[in-house]
Amino acid sequence: MNMKQYINSAIASRYFQFFVTVILFIVLYGIGIAMYNGFSRPQVFWNLLIDNASLIIVTVGVTFTIITGGGGIDISVGAVVALVCMCLAYLLQNTELAIPVVICLVLLIGIVIGFVQGYLISVFKMQPFIVTLAGMFFCRGMTAVISRDTINIDNPSYVAIASERINMFGTGFISVGALVALIVLIIAIIVLKYTKFGRTIFAIGGNENSASLMGLPVTKTKILAYVISGFCAALGGVVYSWTMLSGYTLHAMGMEMDAIASSVIGGTLLTGGVAFMPGTIFGVLIQGIILTFITFQGTLSAWWTKIVVGALLCIFIIMQALITEHKNKLTSKSSMESNK
Amino acid sequence: MDKLKNFKSSSIFLPLVALAILVIFNIIFVPGFLDVEITQDGRLYGRVFDILNRSSSLIILSLGMTFVIATAGIDISVGAVVAISGAVCCSLIGGRGDGVAEYPMVVAMIAAIATGVVCGMWNGFLVAKIKIQPMVVTLILMVAGRGIAQLLTEGQIITVYYAPFSYIGGNIPGNIIPSPIIIAILMIALVVFILKKTSLGLFIQSVGINPTASRYAGINVALIIFLVYAFSGFCAGVSGLIESSLIRAADANNAGLNMEMDAILAVALGGTLLSGGKFYIGGSIIGAITIQTLTTTMYAMGVASDQLPVVKAIVVIILCLIQSKHFREIFNKSKKNTVKAVDKA
Amino acid sequence: SDNSSSSGTESGAAKDGKEITIGYSQLGAESEWRTAQTESIKQAAKDAGINLQFSDAQQKQENQIKAIRSFIAQGVDLIAFTPIVETGWDTVLQEAKDAGIPVVIVDRDAKVSEDLYVAKIGTDSKAEGKKAFEWIDQYMKAQNKTPRDGGSVYNIAVLEGTVGSSVAIGRSEGFEEAMKASPDASKYQILMSQTGEFTRQKGQEVMESFLKSGGRDKIDILFSQNDDMALGAIQAIEAAGLQPGKDIVIVSVDGVKGAFQAMIEGKSNCTVECNPLQGPLLMETAKKILNGEQVDKMVYMEEGVFPADVAEKTLPERKY
Amino acid sequence: MGDVLLKMRNIDKIFPGVKALSNVDFTLRAGEIHSLMGENGAGKSTLIKVLTGVYHRDGGTITLNGKEISPNNPKEAQECGISTVYQEVNLCPNLTVAENIFIGREPKKFGFIDWKQINKRSAELLNSLNIHIDVTKTLDHYSVAIQQMIAIARAVDVDAKILILDEPTSSLDEEETKRLFSIIRQLQKKGMGIIFISHFLEQIYELCSRITILRNGELVGAYDIDKLPQVELIAKMVGKDLDSVKEFDKMGAKSVPSDEVFLEAKNIGCTGKLNNVDLTIHKGEVIGLGGLLGSGRTETAELLFGVNSITKGEIIINGKKVNLKNPIEAMNEKIAFCPEDRKVQGIIGSLSVRENIILALQAKKGMFKYIPYKEQVVFADDCIQLLKIKVSDREQLVSNLSGGNQQKVIIARWLITEPNLLILDEPTRGIDVGTKSEIQKMAVALAKSKGMSVIFISSEMDEMIRTCTKITVIRDRKKVAEIEGDKVTSENIMKAIAGGEV
Ligand SMILES: Nc1ncnc2c1ncn2[C@@H]1O[C@H](COP(=O)(O)OP(=O)(O)OP(=O)(O)O)[C@@H](O)[C@H]1O
């Protein structure tokens, strides 16, 4: 009986989907360890963080826009990452500006792009998908306008930051980018849970009309959400440039979709108002581990890779959906019992 | 007069104006824009037909997309389905150098379109029954779809030497109008017929606006959603035929690449809201033609394909801004104010 | 189709004569040519009794970097990869070096310092561009063609490959250098040049726009940096009512079956081979490296030139 | 009487096609409870929304405490000291109850939101309204009634000069209403000016001291309550003479059910929703479902309409056992259902009145039997006339109608399907007196003339006693009593609800 109650309360919890995601992640990891040699090395896990650092940051930003609801979404982020890398590379190679100055400049680019998009969306009530799609076109195009060829970054101190390794208690190492990603994630969690701004975003996502009637600053908050997304994309771009050390028009192609998928797997509803930030990192890690699996497997043809990625994603999402649906039944049952 | 006013306030007015401006721009700045001639193999040749020809498959995709979006969904898998459909068709006809088809072309075509429908049904099933978010459902197929297409072609680009295959993307001998245009017109006719003769349009809008209330009113919401995605798959299947016939090959990697975005853009430019509800088929068609005209114009002006998106972005934003009710309100208010000021003075 | 090799390996096993494991990161499967290369490497590994960890990056550099990190974590004996772009490999290759795993760069070039890799295997894209022009020069002379616009200069249209890829850069450079170096340099001019991104679709679309923006009565020669774009362009040329291979001389690079088929039909004139069958050479080099033998830093494949007149004879021998 | 707090003068508001307010004056004094009265669509809510900056007025001035104000949005209105509960519940379903009460004015600790404080204080606040629920659960766990109380709790907790309540009691039961009134009176004593809108005349007379009456967007006048008898009030509201108004309250004789049974539900239940309900409905019978909030009346109706399918028991229609898995199957058995939550389950907001009206009929006919436009127009126009739906034209968007008129559109939607059994779940919620009695009469008339069976669910006892020949009382998701014929009195019903014997 006690056990049952315990399970029931876990199921009824708002973080249920998060639990499901984490458990499925652990199960996947366990299968990996059982199946492949070397999977159990701690560095495999750290690699997940290193490889997906910029995706984590970008996903955090996108999640802010998705929470605002009403179709809120930011699909310009991949292109912003590319643009930021290009600008970084261009500025570092062609000017004498100091690295911190350059980084601030490119972060500003992200903020400006986010602001313009947010302004169009919340003041003129334009559709987020279309505005940010245009933003995506614009940024990709601008990247090509700056340079159609790859620009290499060989500034020695910049390269040094990129190859810096942070020891993780002797079990391996992570990169500076991964550290930045974790910090961003923690800040985002705090902002969403413990600030007025964070809660207002959720309220808008729940019902924009109500939020406005309750006297919340809807327009301002929505703009800010897009600014944050732009900023995160730019910061993600900086971290991305530490991996790539170059600017190139095709960088971060399709990253927006990875980010959106990660966010959703982590428990975000695309209809808005529901998200759990710690879930997003697991959303990213799940996708990362699927790729790791495929690499460790090592015999798939190119096309099978795509199909298997798609299929695993699909199984995962269906499982999530079914468990959540089952949960709804269970909760209505348990509420009935407690009513008696 | 009244009619004119009605037309002016109708949803199709703005997209049409935008298209008209683009066309005028072309006539002025692109030499030989209006030239039409008949080639040796008996086909209309010229920029205008080129644009119509190229926009045909986009138009077809945006027909399906309009319905999907009207139910408050989205289908970003259409590009991948185009690739799958092309792969099915070409691998059935086969890449035999002697120009002989392995299976009759009709069989291949039907199979290709049927594959598209199956893909759409898969999406529809997941959205309607398992209740997964449309963007995620179609994202799965978008990722896996190209893999499936490559699996069908075994990573090769199957070039089809069977001559009649090129009729789909070219023209049927003796008929000077390019086939894609004819196919697009047939598809539009089919959609118009459905909308006029059935209540599907009403149901789709109703489901898009308020699914719960629609269910209470006796509409089979899941069925409508399922049908809509299946139809989108059908459209993608047809598009896939045209796209693969245009290059006479199945290119699993590049067929229909990024077309989903263009189709969504076409629908949005046409005035349909991505949040679902009221939809405008006419607007979507005009939107599709506008996008293609813009692309072709930019190529003609020598803008590189990787820089072209900048122009596209600016045009899209301007168009949507003009369409935005709130922008117009704010704009009108300031205009009114100046008029008042003038009156006072 | 082959699952027998999925068992794990211990690093350092190679020297004891046990099974060698190579981690190979392929950039994607964007063309027939690439598929042929992939198959060649897989087959060669099987033939040589080497366990191949194959990973496809789906056209994304970040995936390639992830794969290489995974290989390091797995502790493979040797890492080989075909870089999608030239730059951005330093960090991860440094990690490989620190882990003591030798690296071989295959097919495409990467700009990294010499100590980060052991050998590069590949095709000489500059030479391919050069061969293409040289063949054109010789062909135009032999045919004694006159420029179609009535002038004295042959107009060339170029369909470039993916911007920024070493192959596209090399082929452009080779082509242009050969043109400059040629005694007839003044008889040729590049009228238009745009990227067709190595795909058929884009090739067709860009060619269409070449023809429409004044090229229809001017272009004498089309240099397409791969066969696929040329095949797309052929459709565009036909649609414009011109005869590919006759009105416009077409030269492309790669040597895939489709190009041979087009040549047999008289719609194309020449293809410069770019040999994807790099598997055996890679395995041979890998074995040498793991046995501690010295290898050259740069190993090139053998490649030929196939004009239309040999197409029919050669086609049955082509493997890709 | 206190000083003048708020003065609205010559207020105009024009919507496309409708002049919602023209030249309206309104004055509110400190420490008074002032009622705003009028038929559905008279412009009450619009006046409120103009005051709080939701709509931009097209003319007129607003002065608060002698200072002219012009709020552009609810936020600015709040900052001026105007706290509002709007007609439709306007809260966020995804936030917890506590957060809904405190969002926008969260208590903080070290610059971060103090969740403990929020939860503690909101629980206290709700307890003072006699509501004992888990405030850390999200809002969507609770019924409309609870939500309405939460919205009220939020509004009354704000330290404001003016409190506006737009139909706060429409889904509350008597007990809750009493609680609310005592709180309003406390606030009144503090000198707050309160605007109270309701269609319940008794509540108005119990609570308010002054009444301002609107008709068709125009001001009829402002009156002291003791100088305005109820009949006169109604006459002013509807704009008719006193005699015709007196007819309003007269109900004809109840319908006489035939012996033929139309529907029989035997021990039906649904896991998690309903335990055990028995129902027998004869042809031409108007039957009521009685019970407290959350007792399971809506759930019973939903089972009969196939919204949820039964997990036990059986439903027999015309002697045949049926299996209703979804609404369309129920519709084919000639059952119709006007749901309780009109915003979520009823209207299709951005479709026109015409489309909303024909929707169910069309769904019943199927996709391929499209009703020609001309016939649709006839249906729509007939209904608009019959039910006196106030629309600018039939192509107006339903979302732009006033609450009461939206309700009529839904009823119209079901009437044209010509059902044998009409289920009305709270059909008179938010409906003005005139229309209310029309709907009651209509229910009885349908039963009498067409032999239609009607299930009438209402929280207003009077209404049910007047219309129903039989009342089934449900408590805790179980049927507890059936009261028939002469026994249908409020005492008996109350007793059954409370758990006593009849
Ligand atoms: N957003 C809108 N657009 C167009 N017309 C509107 C809009 N809102 C209200 N109206 C119209 O204005 C009039 C007044 O509506 P309002 O909601 O103020 O009525 P009400 O007195 O509150 O009625 P009820 O008692 O039913 O709530 C109605 O005729 C309605 O159709």
Ligand SMILES: Nc1ncnc2c1ncn2[C@@H]1O[C@H](COP(=O)(O)OP(=O)(O)OP(=O)(O)O)[C@@H](O)[C@H]1O
């Ligand atoms: N006072 C309450 N405390 C806690 N939960 C409640 C309360 N009242 C209602 N609920 C919950 O709200 C849900 C819906 O209640 P609802 O009021 O719609 O039921 P109902 O039987 O149709 O009553 P009515 O028709 O009178 O509103 C029920 O599942 C119930 O658990």
Ligand SMILES: [Mg+2]
């Ligand atoms: Mg109202």
Ligand SMILES: [Mg+2]
């Ligand atoms: Mg109820």
